[in-house]
Amino acid sequence: MDDVKQIVSDIKSGKIKPIYFLMGEEPYYIDKISDFIEDTVLSEEERGFNQMVLYGRDVTVEDIVGHAKRFPMMAEYQVVIVKEAQDLSRSIEKLVTYAKQPQTSTILVFNYKYKTIDKRKGLYKELKKTGVVFESKKLYDNQVPDWIRRVLAGQNYTITPKAALILVEFLGTDLSKITNELNKLKIILPEGTQITPEHIEKNIGISKDYNNFELRKALGERNAVKAHKIINYFSDNPKDNNIIVTVSLLFNFYSQLLRLHGLNDKSPRSVASALRINPYFVNEYLTAARNYPMKRVSQIVATLRDFDVKSKGVGANALPQRDLLKELIVRILN
Structure with a gap:
């Protein structure tokens, strides 16, 4: 979570890297960082000509590099986002040549979910030099309640330990699912509320007594x-x-x-x-x-x-x- 805050903070302050390789088993933070770049780096007027979303199953590494080497039109940057980039796992090492000398006016983002690249190979080493490599690790069951507490604290809510555990029991460690349910509660409950098992039972439908x-x-x-x-x-x-x-x-x-x-x-x-x-x-x-x-x-x-x-x-x-x-x-x- 601290790494995510640092990446977002750097982008906000203009410390932008030419490549963001977002990988790992937990897709939640990969989506968060990618969506932040997609929604904030370019203005709405600039996006029409300078922002592109590609999908790993539909393109090759060569296609991606071709798009990345183009120059932006009437903007400082162009943004190229590759979603489901894990579909390119067999050929992703071909990116190493581009990673050595990336186009500085391009922000190239890879959403490489549920997998990681080999840290012993050249691509990882070059990405670490010229870009940002972020690994989103899966949280263990016993780590998720504390994650829920910290997320809610940042939004001016609290939650009882039992309520947090009930959410984890029924929703597992999928942070996206948990966030969706918490967002439902925040629509109903005013800021400053402590979320209890009663709130969860009434608004989400998970029994507070039979679990x-x-x-x-x-x-x-x-x-x-x-x-x-x-x-x-x-x-x-x-x-x-x-x-x-x-x-x-x-x-x-x-x-x-x-x-x-x-x-x-x-x-x-x-x-x-x-x-x-x-x-x-x-x-x-x-x-x-x-x-x-x-x-x-x-x-x-x-x-x-x-x-x-x-x-x-x-x-x-x-x-x-x-x-x-x-x-x-x-x-x-x-």
């Missing part, structure tokens, strides 16, 4: 009644509650409990640091550790490994999700 985090909490408290209510809800709404996601989250939870049992210092601060969890959830983990001795946690982790395989249709004799979930909850609680 994997409430299931985790119920199991940690050994609250069998609540746990069974949640899995019954999951069984009635299988499209929104994939058993593979449930098993994975529970596996991570009980694996962390094993680590918790092994800690010498079980103070809240130490637990939050060692397990890399938000301090808001520390008491939930400490409660679960009291309810499940280390030996029992080890047994549950083994059970979850078995159910991970079953949830993917291996050796489960085609049991429906409802029956698998019920069996899993019974084996965890008993």
Whole structure:
């Protein structure tokens, strides 16, 4: 995120490079930088003659270089944007000659999504000398809630830890999807609002009471009644509650409990640091550790490994999700 701010800041201040090679597994920031260049570098009058969008599947590297070597008309720059540039992965190294001596009046932008170029080869080395190479890395699940918090903070909103986790559970790590849902909330909620699970349930349709985090909490408290209510809800709404996601989250939870049992210092601060969890959830983990001795946690982790395989249709004799979930909850609680 800091790299993105720096690139945008440099462009705003006139420190413009002739090539921007935007690559990596997370498309969100690639689109953000590319759209910023497309929308701001040229005036509306200049774009008609001096801005071009190409698509990797429709052009060759030679075609792109040909366009890049043209001079702008009645403007300081021309902008050439190559979208879906990853479709040129087999021939992209041919760009190396142009990268050595790029046209300074051209801003050439590559949106090279879901892949990266080989950093050992000549193209990468030349791009680093004459242009900007930005790698947009995929965020891990545990990094996304903090990303949500920081994005909202910059827009004068806050969000509760539970609300952020609910969004990640249902939307995954796709930053574009998450941003779309946050934008919907911002239309409805005034600046300064703290976004809560209630806001998410009312406006996005994700249940605040029947989700994997409430299931985790119920199991940690050994609250069998609540746990069974949640899995019954999951069984009635299988499209929104994939058993593979449930098993994975529970596996991570009980694996962390094993680590918790092994800690010498079980103070809240130490637990939050060692397990890399938000301090808001520390008491939930400490409660679960009291309810499940280390030996029992080890047994549950083994059970979850078995159910991970079953949830993917291996050796489960085609049991429906409802029956698998019920069996899993019974084996965890008993």
